[in-house]
Amino acid sequence: METMDEYTSFVAVGDSFTEGMADQLPDGSYRGWADLLAARFATRTPGFRYANLAVRGKLIGQIVDEQVEAAAAMTPDLITLVGGLNDVLRPKVDMGRVQGLLDEAVERLSPACGQLVLMRSPGRNGPVMERVRPRMEELFEHIDGLAARHGALVVDLYESPVLADQRLWGVDRLHPTAEGHQRIAEAVWEALGNEAQHDWRAALPPHVPPRWLLRRGSDLRFAKEYLWPWIVRRATGRSSGDGLPPKRPELLPYEPS
Known part of the structure; x- marks a missing residue:
């Protein structure tokens, strides 16, 4: 597929994966692959504009209701849409409904931008x-x-063995580490026809698994800090993103920090 020679604007749509969770900056905010991609473009293109409408915890229906229309109205050169995995991770899911909502999102976003990017999200072990x-x-x-x-x-991250390596996933086991986000940004950059700056597919060095006691300690921390709160939110119908606004709701010039 041919892609545009020059992008001057980018809108990211989705959930925590696109918000950038686990790639935490010193001030407590999240960066993530979409910010890293925007920074690449901003370095090359003065005045490059970027909006990130993604909010953690959003289901595909919420993405359609809360983000798609706003993204389409911005008519950017580039839109990325990554959604549906929060639905898939739930104990029960209507896959037909998820697919229908994705259809609705793509049918609205595709004609509103120069290039729409979808993703086969990374797997993990x-x-x-x-x-x-x-x-x-x-x-x-x-x-x-x-x-x-x-x-x-479509950027295919699912078939990448290295992105299934647990060392590229945060302590919550749901979101990529800073290096994981960097590799994802590189994959999207390359898929858009740009010259790769790093080999995002490169394997990590050989890994010696931690001792049993350390693994159990890590499991207990995960269960206490992440798994149990997630179960409680599911049981009470709440989301980690309830009440949170997008971090970049407007399509404005981007100046990487």
Whole structure:
């Protein structure tokens, strides 16, 4: 697929993955792959504009209701849409409804921008992933079909072995580390036809697993700080993103910090 030679504006749509969670800056804010991608473009293109409408915890229906129309109205050169995984991770999910909402989002966003980018999100190792893997692959197959019909670009992170390495995932086991986000930004940059600056597919050095006691300590911390609060939110119908605004709601010139 041909891509635009020059991008002057970018709007990111999605959930915590695109908000940048786990790539935390000293001031407590999150950076993430979308910010890193915008920084690349801003370095090359003076006046480059960027908005990030993604908010943690959002389901695909909320993304459609709260972000899609706003993103389309900005008519940027580039839009990225990554959503649906929060739905897939829930114990029960209506995959037909998720796919229909993705259709709605793509049908609205694709004609509103120069290039729409979708994503086959990274996999990771572990029992939770094995449980939801069939749903993820069903979702990604639908995304491939959507992209083919609407001229969107798909960045395939799911088939990358290195992005399944737990060392590239934060202590919450749900969001990439700073290096993980850097590799994802590089993958999108390269998929858009730019010369790669780093090999995002490069394997990590050999890893010696920590001792059993350290692993159990890590498991207990994960359960206390992340798993149990997540279960409580699911049981009470709440989301980590309730009441939170997007970090960059307007399409404005971007000056990387």
